[in-house]
Every structure is written in structure tokens, then in C-alpha cells.
Amino acid sequence: MAFLPSINWTAKHIPSVQELAREPLDAVPKSYVCKVADNLVADRCNPSLQVPLVNMASPVNEGESREEELQKLYLACRHGGSFQIMSNGDYEATEHRAVVNESKTAMALRSSSKAAKQTSSVQELARKLLDVAPQNYIRDVADNPVSDCCNPSLKVPLVNMANLVNGGEAQEEELHKLSSACRDWGAFQLINHTVSDELVEEMKKQTRKFYDLPLQEKMRYARTEGGLEGYGQPFENNRNPQWSDMMFLHALPVQDRNLSFWPENPQGFQETIDSYTKQMRKLAVSLLGFMSMATGLKAYKFSEVCEDGILHLRMNYYPPYPQPDQVIGCSPHTDITSISLLLELDDIPGLQIQKDGNWATVKPVPGAVDVIIGHVTEIMSNGIYKAAEHRAVVNESKVRISIICFCYPEENATVEPVQDIVKPDCPARYKSISQPEYFRSYLDEKLESKQQFIDTLKVHGPHGFSQNCT
Ligand SMILES: O=C(O)CCC(=O)C(=O)O
Numbered sequence: 001m002a003f004l005p006s007i008n009w010t011a012k013h014i015p016s017v018q019e020l021a022r023e024p025l026d027a028v029p030k031s032y033v034c035k036v037a038d039n040l041v042a043d044r045c046n047p048s049l050q051v052p053l054v055n056m057a058s059p060v061n062e063g064e065s066r067e068e069e070l071q072k073l074y075l076a077c078r079h080g081g082s083f084q085i086m087s088n089g090d091y092e093a094t095e096h097r098a099v100v101n102e103s104k105t106a107m108a109l110r111s112s113s114k115a116a117k118q119t120s121s122v123q124e125l126a127r128k129l130l131d132v133a134p135q136n137y138i139r140d141v142a143d144n145p146v147s148d149c150c151n152p153s154l155k156v157p158l159v160n161m162a163n164l165v166n167g168g169e170a171q172e173e174e175l176h177k178l179s180s181a182c183r184d185w186g187a188f189q190l191i192n193h194t195v196s197d198e199l200v201e202e203m204k205k206q207t208r209k210f211y212d213l214p215l216q217e218k219m220r221y222a223r224t225e226g227g228l229e230g231y232g233q234p235f236e237n238n239r240n241p242q243w244s245d246m247m248f249l250h251a252l253p254v255q256d257r258n259l260s261f262w263p264e265n266p267q268g269f270q271e272t273i274d275s276y277t278k279q280m281r282k283l284a285v286s287l288l289g290f291m292s293m294a295t296g297l298k299a300y301k302f303s304e305v306c307e308d309g310i311l312h313l314r315m316n317y318y319p320p321y322p323q324p325d326q327v328i329g330c331s332p333h334t335d336i337t338s339i340s341l342l343l344e345l346d347d348i349p350g351l352q353i354q355k356d357g358n359w360a361t362v363k364p365v366p367g368a369v370d371v372i373i374g375h376v377t378e379i380m381s382n383g384i385y386k387a388a389e390h391r392a393v394v395n396e397s398k399v400r401i402s403i404i405c406f407c408y409p410e411e412n413a414t415v416e417p418v419q420d421i422v423k424p425d426c427p428a429r430y431k432s433i434s435q436p437e438y439f440r441s442y443l444d445e446k447l448e449s450k451q452q453f454i455d456t457l458k459v460h461g462p463h464g465f466s467q468n469c470t
Helices: 017-022 065-078 122-127 161-166 168-185 197-212 215-221 269-293 375-380 435-444 450-457
Strands: 158-160 187-191 230-232 245-252 310-318 330-333 339-344 351-355 358-361 369-373 390-392 400-408
Touching: 158 161, 158 168, 161 168, 161 187, 161 269, 168 187, 168 269, 168 351, 197 269, 197 310, 197 339, 197 400, 215 230, 245 269, 269 310, 269 339, 269 400, 375 450, 435 450
Parallel strands: 158 187
Antiparallel strands: 187 369, 230 245, 245 310, 310 400, 330 390, 339 369, 339 400, 351 358, 351 390
């Protein structure tokens, strides 16, 4: 595929040894190469030993050869079979290995009853439905976070990007609106953004097509155990899983991509994701510039760290559920991003934003992108702007799909309050931390709720966490 970058095979980025083997030999990472003497295959093989052959037809068909074949099977199992425990050691587990041919590919299909649990798909569950979801998806209505819904008079602010871009008096007024939205809500809906309608429509169409594929096809991109990327259920897969599936990809910078998770079907999806995520990062940079101006800072103060920033893409699929208050699509959380840019595929509300203890439903606006401020911007603005707590609820009869771009600073950036905001009478309220360390601590924190992550970065003076001073 022409558009894909040539890959630097560091240990971190190896999607497939099959791909690696296509490269010239000197490109193989050293970590794969063993010294002959140390290599486990150096104690090669006794050619007189032959693995026993058992003919299944004989034990199955009644007849003379049956006893003989059962005896062979018994001996084969005793000396190198399985069921060691169940046979109380009469049969023993066999140590085995595979070596590599110098010129030919070998393939084997392995099935094992201990194979990692297949990631389940809520979409499939919902298809078979079901008057009731499996018990673990059901929440006590009283305990379910979605039961405290919703104050209909709360309306998430709308910001017009065209006014920001065009300058003049309209810009002043729009910057003012933007500032209030970021301070009071941490979220807003953005109209007249700069990403082309055709690209947005293509992205929507192909995401829908991807989810319409048979489960088996989607499972080609299934998340592997312990991994983050791929198709599956959201990470918070605890006692009460969320009523949703997702596809999660590291999209930018380009060298972070693991293309084995990028769907080849529908055709052209990879190219669309490539263009879409690049356009969305541009939008994020431009918007962060205006958000910076709206605090009175220079335009680049929040945006420059994101110009080559990290972008993770998540496509969420929320099947309908007849009693929506018994399940949750996406649990309440704040993002650790600079900003998150969310696209709704249809006119089906689901996203809700927390505002002063109340939840507000975001009503999809045609052509708009929902903007959610994350912890990085809260930190860089020294708390002037706040990360918005948000969640997604499920519709009782319709599928809802959303596409969210998580935009972060670039890998070598430092996450800290912008120096021009920090003054002797307004000290830094958050610690300074490198972007990689920021990710690492987030993943490592053994917090009951990841929402508390920001608390670990707060600076506490003698009188506790200081008041916002601007
Ligand atoms: O789908 C939505 O409305 C919210 C999605 C979200 O917050 C997430 O994927 O982190």
C-alpha cells in the first residue's frame, strides 16, 4: 500500500513476523537472533525417534483392530500425551517446540481449549436479543450512573469556528464564547470546522460498513490479551461491562501505527482513516491555538506541543437496549488528552456532559464536532480550563455509533502549566511531567477510578490545592 510508511522495525513496533521476514536479513532486529550455542534448537534431533501414529478409524469402528489401536493410543499418551493431571500422572504432558525451515514457510492451525477467551461482541449479543442482557451487563437502576439523568434545560455551548478564523469583531465575540465554554463546561459543539464534509461522510460510511461486517471478519482485528489496539470491548471490562464495542487504533504519529489492526475491509478504510486523523489533528492544533488566545495567551501556547502530536482513534458501537437505564454505553470519565474530538454518526443523542453536578445531553448538530477538554489542557491552562466529565448512554431502539479522536502532545513534550500563566501570586497548581511519563503513570496508577489521575498531578501547598487565580 503506497500510502503506508516504511517501517522501522524496533521491537516496539513489530506487528507480524511474517512481515518482518519479507525484509532483508540485516533488517531483522537483533533481539530475534540467538547465538547458535545458546539457541534452544541447538540440541538437534534424534532421527531414529518416530512420533507414534494412531488411526482414528480403528478405535471408532468396532472390530478386531480396535483393541490394538487403543493399546497404541494408550502408549502414545503415556509417553508423551496430555491429560497429565486428569489421569493422575498416568499420561504425561509433552514438551514440544517448533523450529524454522531455512527456505520454506510452515503454517499450522492451533486450537486449544485453553485459548485466550474470545473477545465478546456486544453487537452480536444484541443481535440475538434478548429481552434481557446477560446479568453482568445489568446495573441496578438506582446505582446506575445514568439514572441521575438529566437536566433538559442545560444546553452545551455552540462555537462557530468560521468566526474564530475570520478575525475582526466576530472573532472577539466568539473567543469570549469559547473562553466561557472551556471554563464553565470543558466541552462545546463546534460548527463550521475545517475538515471537509466529503472526508467526514466517507469516514462515517466506512465505519458503519466495518461494523456491518460479519463478526468473524471483525475478529481478524481483535485486540490481543493485554494489548490496547484492535476490535473488542472497552478496556474497563470489569464486573459490569459497558454496552458497547469499539475499534481502537494508534493513528499518529505514523510510526506508531500497528497496521495489523487496521481494517482492510471495507476497501479504502485505511486510507480514509489516514486522511481523517491527519485532518482532525490539524483541527485540534488550530482550535487549541484559539483556546490559548481566549485566555489572553499567545495563540501557539497550547497548540505547539500538539503539532506533531499523538492521536488515538476510537470508533464506538452502541447497540440499542430496550431498558437503557439498566446498562451504560460508556461509563463517566474524563479524558487524559489535550482535547478529544467526537463525531456522531446519526441524529441519536447519547453523549452527556457533567455540569455543576447535573448531566446535560448533547444533542447532535448536523456537521458539528463535539469537543471535550482533557487533563493536558487543564494542566497547561493551570486550571483555568477544566477537563469535562462525560459518559454515553444507550438508545432503547437504535444503534448509535461515535468516532472519537484523542489528541495528545507529541512524545517529547512536557505537560505543565504554561509559564506565562504562572506568576508569583499565581503559582503552578500542577506538576510538570514528560509526556511518556504522563502516559505511563496513567496506565500504572492503581486508582479505583481513573478520574482521580489528575489529583496525583496536583500541587498541594500548605493550604491544600490552591484556588484558581484567573
Ligand atoms: O460515544 C460517546 O458519546 C462518548 C465516547 C467516549 O467518551 C469515549 O470513547 O471515551
